[in-house]
Amino acid sequence: MPKINIKISKDIFNPCYFPYLGYTAPLEIFYGGSSSGKSYFCADRCVIDMLSGGHNYLVLRKVANTVRRSVFNQIAKSIRKLKVSELFSVNKSDMVITCQNGYQILFGGMDDPEKVKSVTPAKGVITDIWVEEATEFDYEDIQQLDKRLRGKSTVRKRIILSFNPIYQTHWIYVNYFAGKWDEAKQTYKDDRLFIIKTTYKDNQFLTQDDVERLEATTDKYYRDVYLNGNWGVLGKVIFQNWRTEDLSEKAKSFSTFQNGLDFGYAADPAAPTHMHFDRKSMTLYLLDAKYCYEMTNDLLAAEIKNMVDRQVVTCDCAEPKSIQELRQHGVTAIPARKGKDSVNFGIQWLQKLQIVIHCTLKEAINEFTVYKWREDKDSNVLPEPVDRDNHIIDSIRYALENEMAMGESMDVVVETKHNPFRRR
């Protein structure tokens, strides 16, 4: 096996991760608070594994178009940091990184399952799958990925999951932590599983400013999860009046629709939504909703038209220029009126409904699960939602503005051949 010998100083690693540089378990979990150095370590180790030969990595995010700005850039940065650029060729357009020994790092998104199924390295088989922000994935995704690790290799194969822990009912907790994980310890090991928990305190590379910024979080849940890296026990969640259902059949009987759009670009995505509101039963059926990352308005317009054709879309009014551009690209975009206290008013109105979310809409389900009121350090609930995990929920509020303002329904019947389920 071609081996490349280089010297790398121990000092470039956080000490908590260093013992696991040459370690392999079939399933490895790196979890904990934000800025704890998880992504850096997984990227550094990936590069070092590549140099040692025999490894082909597949690095995944749930959504393909978040790959470039996260894991791909992270690994490219790692190659430069380790001063081994001359030993790798980085193909930015195809997002393939090839080591001089012929082994490769491939990238993908789980929302493109065909690609994930078919992607193959130039030589050998996939040996390591790094699933970044793994809480975004489904359990079935991981089972699928396990099947990708078939075939002969000279190294032990593994799946690596890295993430912030979110909430305790999550499938990762249920499947890998419950009954095993001891909060008093930093690691867990058995034949098949390795877990390491880290927080910002384990990251010696943070500046004092970084630490102060992180410690400034006052909300109890977010301190628990993002600062202390604990599996969150959700405090005062805002919505409990929702459930999921396969709406594919029921949707065919709906003739009126409401559509919304929350603008966003990089870390905060744009979120178009498509729904049916039944005033008689005060039931909201969320039929389609998605996160659109890094989409210029022409691309966003194409996504929206795919979702709602030419139906009216009520958009966040904070971006009149974007609304105009969407209109130029054929979206019937109109601004929301918002108005004083519209967030809390909208939330209270939505709380009175029955909300049914189509079962495949993971991002929406996640938002409805974790959207919560702010709490101070003493767990007092404040009359203000935490301003995160709310892209789809904001979009729904815009979409339903008319419904909220009116006692009577003002639905406009829009004939459409569009079937929001055709892509699923």
Ligand SMILES: Nc1ncnc2c1ncn2[C@@H]1O[C@H](COP(=O)(O)OP(=O)(O)OP(=O)(O)O)[C@@H](O)[C@H]1O
């Ligand atoms: N080995 C390292 N060398 C230099 N800087 C590092 C290293 N590890 C971490 N850092 C610094 O710490 C920051 C946070 O690290 P990283 O992004 O890996 O944390 P994380 O645990 O993945 O956080 P999150 O949960 O928010 O994704 C990085 O942006 C970088 O500035």
Ligand SMILES: [Mg+2]
């Ligand atoms: Mg990270």
